[in-house]
Amino acid sequence: MITLYGIPNCNTVKKARQWLTEQQIDYVFHDFKKQGVTEAQLQGWIDAIGLYKLINRQGTTWRGLSDELKAQAATPAGAIAVLQAQPSIIKRPVLEQAGKTSVGFNEAQWAEEFGA
Numbered sequence: 001m002i003t004l005y006g007i008p009n010c011n012t013v014k015k016a017r018q019w020l021t022e023q024q025i026d027y028v029f030h031d032f033k034k035q036g037v038t039e040a041q042l043q044g045w046i047d048a049i050g051l052y053k054l055i056n057r058q059g060t061t062w063r064g065l066s067d068e069l070k071a072q073a074a075t076p077a078g079a080i081a082v083l084q085a086q087p088s089i090i091k092r093p094v095l096e097q098a099g100k101t102s103v104g105f106n107e108a109q110w111a112e113e114f115g116a
Contacts, residue, residue: 002027005037006093013093016105025114032087042080045094048101051079054091061088 004020004027006013020027045054055073056062062070065086072078073089083090091103102113 002095002097003030004028004093004095005030005032005090007031007033007088010092012105015107016093016095016110019105019107019110023114032090037084037087037090039080039084042083043076045101045103046076046079049103051076053103054094055079055083056089056091059089061086065089 002020002025004013004016006016006029008014008029008031017027017029042054065073065082069082069086073082093103093105095102102109
């Protein structure tokens with residue numbers, strides 16, 4: 001089972017979804033703005049890919065955070081609270097497949113991973 005986490009209006013998520021569809025790869029889409037993301041999911045993602053890679057520090061949502069919230073996001077426990085309150089700062093998309101987690105969309109990497 002492949003689960004793609006993201007926000008439907010994000011351009012990178014749109015590209016990833018289109019690529020999966022074109023390759024005829026079945027997946028489930030999870031809109032973490034509407035459906036949320038659990039503390040356990042976030043902890044698993046942090047463990048798998050690292051806190052630094054999980055947070056999108058380039059986006060407008062991150063830049064709009066107070067210095068206090070940015071500092072809070074520097075530790076896993078603090079980051080989980082911030083990410084749950086502001087899911088837009090999660091780097092997108094997050095892909096879970098066969099116990100593996102990756103973040104971001106790289107067509108060449110995905111083609112290699114999925115054998116497409």
